Amino acid sequence: MTQAGLRILFLDHSAALGGAELYLLDLAPAFAPPGEVVLLEEGPFYQKLQAAGIPVAVMAAPRAVRQVAREAGPGSALRAIPGLFWVAGRVARKARAFDLIYANSQKALVVGSLAARLAGRPLVWNLHDVLTTAHFSRLNIRLAVTLANRFARLVIANSDASRRAFQEAGGKTPAVVVHNGIDVQRFAAVEPGQLQAMRRALGLRDGPVVGLFSRLAPWKGQHVLLEALAQLPDVQALLVGEALFQDEQQYAQQLRQRAARADLRGRVYFLGFRDDVPALMQLVDVVVHTSVAPEPFGRVIVEGMLARRPVIATRGGGAVEILRDGETGLLVPPGDAQALAVAIQRLLRHPEQARQLAEAAYKDARTRFSIEAMRQGVRQALERAFS
Structure with missing residues (x-):
């Protein structure tokens, strides 16, 4: 597989214009097309990607999946499981036409891990967060690290602070730092x-x-x-x-x-x-x-x-x-x-x-x-x- 021909399916859970989404808006033109972006909801980010000429599709996640918060406990996570498998199946079917899934958020990592397994495609996780209890519940941190260790071939962290927190939380997957770029x-x-x-x-x-x-x-x-x-x-x-x-x-x-x-x-x-x-x-x-x-x-x-x-x-x-x-x-x-x-x-x-x-x-x-x-x-x- 050569980098020049790498077909990437970017996956992001949010259509709001947060920092991770603005990052992807700047990164995707280097790979899409032939790459494509899939969002789990429709919103301003979808319109921005369209305006930039980036191929984008919406595979709306069920409400129970979208409502799992950073501080989520076991009950919220359990309620999301049926919807999670449903949307992961849809992403997997699309991912078979690509060389890898590139998860651009923590929720995207969860969906992308299942989709990558179902589609038989490798997974990359772009880590935009410091995985500490100041930001996430212990359950969410443990889930993210476990999925990254089990399914991701590579973690791209947006800072050394993010990389260190991932590793201190038990992250074993190779992690590299690539700082955000601004136009x-x-x-x-x-x-x-x-x-x-x-x-x-x-x-x-x-x-x-x-x-x-x-x-x-x-x-x-x-x-x-x-x-x-x-x-x-x-x-x-x-x-x-x-x-x-x-x-x-x-x-x-x-x-x-x-x-x-x-x-x-x-x-x-x-x-x-x-x-x-x-x-x-x-x-x-x-x-x-x-x-x-x-x-x-x-x-x-x-x-x-x-x-x-x-x-x-x-x-x-x-x-x-x-x-x-x-x-x-x-x-x-x-x-x-x-x-x-x-x-x-x-x-x-x-x-x-x-x-x-x-x-x-x-x-x-x-x-x-x-x-x-x-x-x-x-x-x-x-x-x-x-x-």
Whole structure:
């Protein structure tokens, strides 16, 4: 089997535009066609793949399968079993026309493992998560590691932090690290006049603005930024993203209630999902990353670097593989609103230092986190595994 002729069936459980899905949107054009993407639900990701000219099909998973959460216990998992075998059978029938199944998420790993066994095809798992109890139930971690050890020929991890967590959880399958790549061209400079027009359209007042670009979820730490803002009365914030899953809706409501209190009222803008993230990043003075649990990679950190904005990130996980503290950005302890406030204030009070950090970060990101570097890394990993 030669890499040049490798026909890959990419499998993803979600049609929401999360980090793993954006990664696949950038990776798939290097292999599809002749490769193809299969999703287990229909949604915005499906439309994005179609618009990019990537062959894509939807094999809708039963509700019991789709509703198994990261924290799932035995009852939820057991209820999903009949639907799991049903959808795996459908994927297996399609997979017989391909050389391998490439699972792009943890749920895709579960379906893909069964489908690979039924179809007699090898399986690759792209690991986008840190497999710890900060993110998953013990049952989910054990299931993922067991399936990877039993069925996957290769694990491609998005960071060394993800790879180490997999191995520490008992992962034995060969695992390589390929960092995510970001399309540099999306971050072409926006004219100052356009940025001013954006400020007016958003209703921003004069004064500094920080931006946090992530779905609204407790572990993403938007609440930490709000508490830091309470110490910075002249600073406004853009929260770009929305709750993706049902269990995150309550957290999103709590954030809005906190932002409505007197000390923050009128300074926090909830923008939901946006297609103009590169421009919004150039609009803000500082990009912040506030995850309170280790980030598997930290795509938004790289995007902030490519937008030529100084970035403050939480120390831990993939973030420490991206930023060098004091050289290409600032790192702060997770969950520490005081430290975050101090770091924001430092950059706002010292614009020349902020500019130097941003320029150094931009040059670094262009070299280390390009789409071509990511695609080449995946090509080489597959070539070694299947040559």
